[in-house]
Amino acid sequence: MKQSGKNFTVEHIGPLETLLNQDFMGFHGKYFIGKELGLTGCEVSLNRLPAGKGMPFVHSHEKNEELYIVLRGSGAFFIDGEEFPIQEGSLIRVAPAGERAWQAGAEDLYFICIQAQAGSLTQATLEDGKRLATKASWMTK
Template identity: 35%
Template sequence: MSSYDILEIGDPQAWTDPDGGPVAKRFIDKEIPTQYIGASANALEPGGEVPFWHSHDVLEEVYVFLAGRGQMAVGDDVVEVQAGSVVRVGPGVLRAWRALPDSPGALRWLCIRAGGDTLEAIGRDGQLDRERSMPWAE
C-alpha cells in the first residue's frame, strides 16, 4: 500500500443510485485501498429513507452531513440532521435515517467507520433488522 491514494467521487450533487433505489451509496473503501478506515458517500432524495436499521458489533461510525435536512434514528432517539451535523454512533447501537419530505435537496453525507482491528480482520460486521418499524412521526 502506498503512503497515499486519490479517488475522485464527483460532486455530491451528482450522487445518485444507479439501480434507482432510495439510497445512493458508494463504498469508498472498496475503491481505494484502506486498511483501518471504512467510508461511504451517501444521498437520499427528499422523502426517501433507508429500508432497514443496522448496527455493528465492533465498528463505530461517524456521519458527516453535507447537504439537505433529515432525521437520524439512533437507538430509541430521533435527532434532526442537516449540513454541518456530525453524529458518532458506537458499536451495538441500531441506526437508520431519512431525508425530510421538505428538505431543500437531497440529504447527503459521508459515513466513516473504524474499529479496533483492520477492516479485513473484522470482515462483514453489520446486522440488518428489516422487521423493526421506522420511528418517523408524521
C-alpha cells in the same frame, strides 16, 4: 480517474449530485471508497439520500463505530428509539451496538459515513503528526 503512487491513491468520482447513479447492494446513492482507495484503517461511504426517503431498516454493527457527517440537506436520525433532527454540519457518532436509521427531509441529504473499529484509535493527530522540512509548490521559503 484513479491515480496512485507509493503513499497515496486518488480517485475523482465527480459531483456529489451524481451519487444517485451509484449502486451498492440495491441501494442507490451509496459509494464505498475503502476498497477503491486501499484504506486499511477505516471504511468510508459517500451518500446521497433523495428527499423524503429513508433507510428501509434499522441496523447495528458488531465491531465498528460510525461517524456521520452531514454535508448538505436535513432530515431525522434514529438511534436506540430516539429520533432527532439533523442538518448540514451535524456530526453523529454511533457506537457499534447503537440501533440506527435516518431519513432525508424536504431536500436530498448528502453525508459521509466513516466506520472504524471501536476502541482502535491509539493516538490522535496531534500525537501522530509531525512537521517536515519538505515544501509544496504554494509554500514560500
